[in-house]
Amino acid sequence: MFGDITTNPYHLETIIRSDLTKALRSLVPELLEEAQLAIHNHLKIPDSKDSVTITVFPTIVHLDSQVTNRAMIGAPGCRNEKFLKKQVSVAEEVIPMSQVLNWFPAFLRPAVWKLFCVTVGAKDGAVRLVIPYIQSRIDHAQQDNPSTITDLLLRYAPPEDLKEVAKLAARVVHLNMAAIHTSGIFTTHALFELARMAPEQVEEIRTEILAAIDSEGGVCNKAAVGKFYKLDSLLKEIGRFHSLFSVGSSRVTLREAVIADGTVLPEGSVVAFAPKPLHHNPQVYHDPHTFDPFRFSKLRTGDNAVRDIQQSFTNLSNDYIVFGLGKHGCPGRFFAALKIKVILSELLLNYDVAFPKGASHSPKPFAFNIFTVPNPTAKLVFTKRK
Numbered sequence: 001m002f003g004d005i006t007t008n009p010y011h012l013e014t015i016i017r018s019d020l021t022k023a024l025r026s027l028v029p030e031l032l033e034e035a036q037l038a039i040h041n042h043l044k045i046p047d048s049k050d051s052v053t054i055t056v057f058p059t060i061v062h063l064d065s066q067v068t069n070r071a072m073i074g075a076p077g078c079r080n081e082k083f084l085k086k087q088v089s090v091a092e093e094v095i096p097m098s099q100v101l102n103w104f105p106a107f108l109r110p111a112v113w114k115l116f117c118v119t120v121g122a123k124d125g126a127v128r129l130v131i132p133y134i135q136s137r138i139d140h141a142q143q144d145n146p147s148t149i150t151d152l153l154l155r156y157a158p159p160e161d162l163k164e165v166a167k168l169a170a171r172v173v174h175l176n177m178a179a180i181h182t183s184g185i186f187t188t189h190a191l192f193e194l195a196r197m198a199p200e201q202v203e204e205i206r207t208e209i210l211a212a213i214d215s216e217g218g219v220c221n222k223a224a225v226g227k228f229y230k231l232d233s234l235l236k237e238i239g240r241f242h243s244l245f246s247v248g249s250s251r252v253t254l255r256e257a258v259i260a261d262g263t264v265l266p267e268g269s270v271v272a273f274a275p276k277p278l279h280h281n282p283q284v285y286h287d288p289h290t291f292d293p294f295r296f297s298k299l300r301t302g303d304n305a306v307r308d309i310q311q312s313f314t315n316l317s318n319d320y321i322v323f324g325l326g327k328h329g330c331p332g333r334f335f336a337a338l339k340i341k342v343i344l345s346e347l348l349l350n351y352d353v354a355f356p357k358g359a360s361h362s363p364k365p366f367a368f369n370i371f372t373v374p375n376p377t378a379k380l381v382f383t384k385r386k
């Protein structure tokens, strides 16, 4: 679907797993500025009112796409509404389309996908709209002082990709696809949970955020965000409780393998992991069917750094596979966690959230194929805090 991206994934190892994670410290001020701008635009409260009601999931996904692209391509590209709309549509098309493609014989699939892209699909449009911003980064040789993921891409791109900007643009669109909806799902779940939680618990999260910022001289930098332990715990519990997929991290066995119960998997077997039973294992999680926002922050004691890190949202383990497992575990998870916390802390410090009067406090999630996402039409009321 995305050309040589899967056969030559140079953007994965070095750029996302290593360089982006190292660059997170310098990215925080820009993510914060973009989150403030995007929140202001998406949660506009009319002068005559003190609150606004929004449809959470699509609004948050759009808001996230702006913040993500501040890191991906920089400003002003990250505020190009046409590009952001197309980019969001790409992910919404690719998953259903991958199912449709399965109806066709393998040799016809590339042609069917191409036909879809040039007629109704959003991918070619998103690629076209992002090209000028990538060209501008090439022209201004930002590689020496990289400040966006695109600059990092330019540093590692083979010479032929630098001559064919559309190839780089397709990589940016592809990365955005992995980055936006996943984060939007967590942010939306978090807002629904915050609206359901006891006000004292919400206040506990706010107090901790303010204390962390205070401890960094009043600046919301990476170190401050690293001390949002209760917010981190809430996100980790969301991942445990609201599985995004019924099976994930699929792998193909390269040779015959025997698993712990003696089952023999012949070479070429497709295996995948089911998060729900793992995440509800009573031997690992006390009272696993109860949602406890502070389940993981309560386990941090401050006197054992290794144990404390094991409680963090981004820690991969066999008992927590929200970001997958092993070598192919999500390389963007540190960026994702930081971005979600920046957006949520801005929302929490500036707004109270509640379900509209009479609305269900448990909006039914939307399930399709192996995925379950938050209800796409449920609303929340955002009231400006005094």
Ligand code: HEM
Residues within 6 Å of the ligand: 012, 016, 175, 178, 179, 180, 182, 183, 186, 248, 249, 250, 321, 322, 323, 324, 325, 326, 327, 328, 329, 330, 331, 332, 333, 335, 336, 337
């Ligand atoms: C809360 C947000 C996110 C969640 C829950 C998530 C989850 C996942 C999962 C489950 C995988 C598959 C891992 C496996 O096969 O074991 C994955 C892979 C991946 N994710 Fe994420 N992700 C998130 C955010 C991001 C972001 C922000 C980026 C990019 C900046 C990103 C980039 C990728 C890439 C490139 C892969 C493929 C890795 C590979 O094949 O080696 N993800 N993600």
